[in-house]
Amino acid sequence: MSYINSILPALLDGVKMTLGVFFLTLIxxxxxxxxxxxxxIQRGKNILAKAGKAILSAYIWVFRGTPLLLQLIFxxxxxxxxxxxxxxxxxxIFTFILNYAAYFAEIYRGGFxxxxxxxxxxxxxxxxTRWQTLRYVVIPQVLKIVLPSMGNEVIxxxxxxxxxxxxxxGDLLRAGEVATSRDVTLVPLVxxxxxxxxxxxxLTLLQRRVEKSFSYYK
Amino acid sequence: xxxxKNISKRFGDQVVLDNLDxxxxxxxxxxxxxxxxxxxxxxxxIIAGLTPADSGSxxxxxxxxxxxxxxxxxxxxxxxxxxxxxxxxxxxxxxxLAPTLQGVGAAAAEKHAxxxxxxxxxxxxANAYPYSLSGGQKQRVAIxxxxxLDPKILxxxxxxxxxxxxxxxxxxxxxxxxxxxxxxxxxxxxxxxFAKMVADATLTVAKQGSESNEA
Numbered sequence: 275m276s277y278i279n280s281i282l283p284a285l286l287d288g289v290k291m292t293l294g295v296f297f298l299t300l301i302x303x304x305x306x307x308x309x310x311x312x313x314x315i316q317r318g319k320n321i322l323a324k325a326g327k328a329i330l331s332a333y334i335w336v337f338r339g340t341p342l343l344l345q346l347i348f349x350x351x352x353x354x355x356x357x358x359x360x361x362x363x364x365x366x367i368f369t370f371i372l373n374y375a376a377y378f379a380e381i382y383r384g385g386f387x388x389x390x391x392x393x394x395x396x397x398x399x400x401x402x403t404r405w406q407t408l409r410y411v412v413i414p415q416v417l418k419i420v421l422p423s424m425g426n427e428v429i430x431x432x433x434x435x436x437x438x439x440x441x442x443x444g445d446l447l448r449a450g451e452v453a454t455s456r457d458v459t460l461v462p463l464v465x466x467x468x469x470x471x472x473x474x475x476x477l478t479l480l481q482r483r484v485e486k487s488f489s490y491y492k
Numbered sequence: 493x494x495x496x497k498n499i500s501k502r503f504g505d506q507v508v509l510d511n512l513d514x515x516x517x518x519x520x521x522x523x524x525x526x527x528x529x530x531x532x533x534x535x536x537x538i539i540a541g542l543t544p545a546d547s548g549s550x551x552x553x554x555x556x557x558x559x560x561x562x563x564x565x566x567x568x569x570x571x572x573x574x575x576x577x578x579x580x581x582x583x584x585x586x587x588x589l590a591p592t593l594q595g596v597g598a599a600a601a602e603k604h605a606x607x608x609x610x611x612x613x614x615x616x617x618a619n620a621y622p623y624s625l626s627g628g629q630k631q632r633v634a635i636x637x638x639x640x641l642d643p644k645i646l647x648x649x650x651x652x653x654x655x656x657x658x659x660x661x662x663x664x665x666x667x668x669x670x671x672x673x674x675x676x677x678x679x680x681x682x683x684x685x686f687a688k689m690v691a692d693a694t695l696t697v698a699k700q701g702s703e704s705n706e707a
Contacts, residue, residue: 395542396576400590401563410589414580491579492623
């Protein structure tokens with residue numbers, strides 16, 4: 275017990291990093307993914323609209339098509355070569371937001387596809403603008419549709435946050451590894467696993483609550 | 493009076509509407525009838541501005557206009573075959589959303605909505621969500637939602653097809669009661685009997701665009 279007490283402060287320090295990455299990524303990626311997704315479903319036929327869609331598709335392709343670990347390395351060690359320098363934590367948040375927004379955008383896109391065309395048409399004949407249609411009719415339906423898939427991604431994010439070690443930041447997993455190699459015992463890693471499980475359990479419960487709050491309509 | 497002249501529409505090689513003329517008289521109910529696939533719904537969508545015609549002209553009260561212009565002016569209301577209520581909004585919000593977005597005050601929009609719900613026997617459903625309504629109630633909400641914007645012409649796409657057959661008479665009564673308030677209505681239906689029940693005039697759209705217009 276006293277051993278656990280002795281390593282707990284280091285682990286909790288790691289939890290702080292994990293939670294910081296987690297919340298800042300969600301705050302950035304949830305709305306950014308929605309913007310990207312709305313950009314992808316717009317129907318403009320002019321060259322600007324088409325170019326915009328091509329750029330957004332390329333962005334999603336790159337960020338879903340390469341490992342997050344690699345993206346972290348490129349952002350932190352690669353971008354300075356062209357004069358863009360991030361500190362470690364900013365590099366992590368920047369990369370995580372872009373990576374997760376790409377996944378969220380694809381999830382939202384599926385949600386938009388599941389809203390019937392008739393809903394857009396009903397809004398059109400009611401003289402609603404495109405933005406009003408999205409804001410009051412379509413996006414609320416999309417959010418309900420995407421909740422289960424978003425829950426999955428959010429839980430993945432908790433675990434992905436352990437990748438920050440690659441550019442020298444210490445998170446929960448890193449703290450556990452350090453203690454394990456120093457003290458030659460698996461106890462710290464068992465504790466790490468328990469802490470991850472508690473975090474994902476809380477998120478699962480939260481997800482249920484949010485889904486329930488959307489269950490007032492079908 | 494809304495007049496459409498020489499309306500044509502093709503989808504690929506298939507001619508759906510060929511130089512069709514349509515006259516919609518004020519405060520009358522026009523039934524557009526014809527077999528499945530004849531282009532009745534396409535015609536309704538053209539009037540509503542949801543599908544562009546390949547050619548043809550619109551004249552409203554003697555002025556040349558377009559479907560898009562009519563929509564902007566709030567002339568046209570539509571009751572869709574599947575009703576297309578907004579599932580995330582209560583009955584009351586379904587009816588008040590568009591008016592409030594167009595600048596009608598919340599209190600005035602609600603007052604108007606409540607009077608429409610009263611007329612359409614929906615008072616008890618004000619706070620219900622669409623999933624919990626019967627087909628007939630959904631249709632009445634769709635009508636109330638369209639009427640809330642005070643259109644001059646109300647279009648119905650197959651108003652009996654999504655409902656129980658024994659509701660036909662009550663839909664006819666509903667259309668008659670809306671007519672009594674001075675509304676011009678256009679009813680697309682494949683059901684000749686129903687057309688006879690509601691219409692002052694009938695336009696028959698036949699396959700490949702031949703048509704006849706009789707009063």
